[in-house]
Amino acid sequence: MKKFDFHTHTCCSKHWIWGVDGLSTPREIVETAISRGLDGVAVSDHNTTRGGLLAAKIARKIDKNFLVIPSIEVKSKSGDVLAIGVLEELTIKSRSLTAAEAVEQMREKGAVIIAPHPYGREGLGSLVEKLRFDALEGFNAHILSRYNRKAKELAKRLKLPMVASSDAHIAEEVANGITGLDINELSIDAVKDAIRREKTKIIQEKHTKSMGRIYSKKIGLLFHVTKRPPCDEI
Template sequence: MPVEFRADLHIHSCLSPCADLFMTPRNIVEKAASRGINIVAVCDHNSAENIAVTQEIGKKRGITVIPGMEITSSEEVHVLGFFENLERALDMQTVVYDHLQTGENDEDAFGMQVVVNEEDEVLGFNKRLLIGATDLSINRIIDLIHGFQGLAVASHIDREGFGIIGQLGFIPPDAGFDALEISSRTGFDAAAEKFSMYRAVPWITSSDAHQLEDIGRKTIGLYMNHASFEELGLVLAGADGRKVVP
């Protein structure tokens, strides 16, 4: 019988240039545990290089870490991808890197892109322009995520910047998203009134945390049999009593 797990499915690590340097995998897991969160997804901009270490730390603390990525489309829209395992996330990363805007990250302008180990020691700095966009369309990104057996979610649809409605003015009915994300800035009730035409697709809400204190600012309840990517997919499909609750 499904039971409730609390999840924050949109957290940036110190790999994202716009995230605080204290957003190390260890700190993320510890903060999530302290706030009663059972499941997290690390979704850095256009990269998955801090996922493996976060998963290892999560295992030791009883936190399920779902591999994720926030990909920027050619339309400047953010799309979240969730994956069954690290290998699938890295497969997606390879494609994203091949299509990412050329150039090196300017640390003074955008921030550092730090890859770390379990002890928060710096392993290196990603030099790619992770804050940039890919030349992949929204539809192509969704198709790629699904091709790697992942779940595609429209990021923060209520935000003007990098939200699909803010950029396009609407969500194409045939886009194929598995869920839509409401940001922490908008409550579910307000979103339900404003975006009622999009309720046919499941909604989630997440913190989109870039700082430690923001982790768990918004979470979602997932009624599932156990904490896993497979169960997340079944929740979004509403299978056998599984459901999403604010």
């Protein structure tokens, strides 16, 4: 069984207050994921595939047996939509799409569509039941346990496969949520097919405990105390 973290952010994720929402470079995310025994990671920055595409280039240089899946977390008008496997350079204006439009546009690009943290901040809540998702995030390391339980119950009711994710915004959080995939070939197509065919298993749930430190660093960005990560370095 191959191990993946399907929801991570790099400093290519932008934020209207902090400037960057992720505090680690694509290289740091890749190196940490490899060091923690993962077989692959989806880099899913907010509204852009830039971080994922950079991470994929870096991974090919570091370890050809490690798979980076360029992805994107679209911030729609109603909440977040996670699209796994978007292989083109893409930037979307925040809140410019409805959730339904985000789902359909990402599906047209061949992505697997996941509902992340449905009961957490920026989650879609009951709207998940009205849209066509391929899977649901049954565990998100940033979300309270009771909301993750509700997410699992929703996935079971809708008969959707579940994934676990770290939602890492700094490299040390990578692998806090791990999904096992029953695949023989380590490729993006194999990963997407396994999710769609419900060949997933949640194998690690470790809640993130570093949120205070993350926000202190983000506040430091405002006052130029924290150094902005060099996001475009290969």
